[in-house]
Amino acid sequence: MLEKPLFTEEEIKTRIKQLAEQITIDYKDKDLIAIGVLKGACVFFSDLIRHINMPLAVDFIIASSYVKKESSGNIKIHYDIRETIEGKDVLLIEDIVDTGITIDYLVKEISLKNPNSIKVCALLDKKDRRKVEAPIDYIGFDIPDLFIIGYGIDYENQYRNLPYITVYDSEG
Numbered sequence: 001m002l003e004k005p006l007f008t009e010e011e012i013k014t015r016i017k018q019l020a021e022q023i024t025i026d027y028k029d030k031d032l033i034a035i036g037v038l039k040g041a042c043v044f045f046s047d048l049i050r051h052i053n054m055p056l057a058v059d060f061i062i063a064s065s066y067v068k069k070e071s072s073g074n075i076k077i078h079y080d081i082r083e084t085i086e087g088k089d090v091l092l093i094e095d096i097v098d099t100g101i102t103i104d105y106l107v108k109e110i111s112l113k114n115p116n117s118i119k120v121c122a123l124l125d126k127k128d129r130r131k132v133e134a135p136i137d138y139i140g141f142d143i144p145d146l147f148i149i150g151y152g153i154d155y156e157n158q159y160r161n162l163p164y165i166t167v168y169d170s171e172g
């Protein structure tokens, strides 16, 4: 894990401040609820919301699709949101959008609860891997087709505590 980071702590911090500033402007006078997609978005979520400079509510949803390094395409919701979101402005906060299957599924499911609006903020976007169309409103960084870890993002539930983002090297 001593490989050079793809994004350093400093780079992530700078980008998150920019995203949060834009979100603060866009959601002025709206009834914002930030929904974190766990577990991967846990670190990003907590850093991002602390830079959003307006009242907001939070909730979480736990979803999974990945088995080892591949998306199964079969999404499971293990824990659903608890707040009433009808009439509210939902910002779904995700770690990575890869095939797009997870976020597409979650946006459709959450839309059934009649929010006023729903947008997506993802720290990382692997555009080349898309299988379903999934519009992302706020993107931290575009990345190529690499398997990455750190900053909340895992390989088999490990490495989430790395403070930077790096490419997973199976040879160690």
Ligand code: IMP
Pocket (backbone or CB within 6 Å): 040, 065, 066, 071, 094, 095, 096, 097, 098, 099, 100, 101, 102, 103, 146, 147, 148, 149, 153, 154, 155
């Ligand atoms: P999708 O449904 O294919 O878009 O997959 C999205 C989810 O897969 C993300 O929320 C991540 O949790 C996980 N994922 C995608 N790419 C990676 C990666 O490079 N490393 C670790 N997890 C990933």
Ligand code: MG
Pocket (backbone or CB within 6 Å): 037, 038, 039, 040, 041, 094, 095, 096
């Ligand atoms: Mg995830």
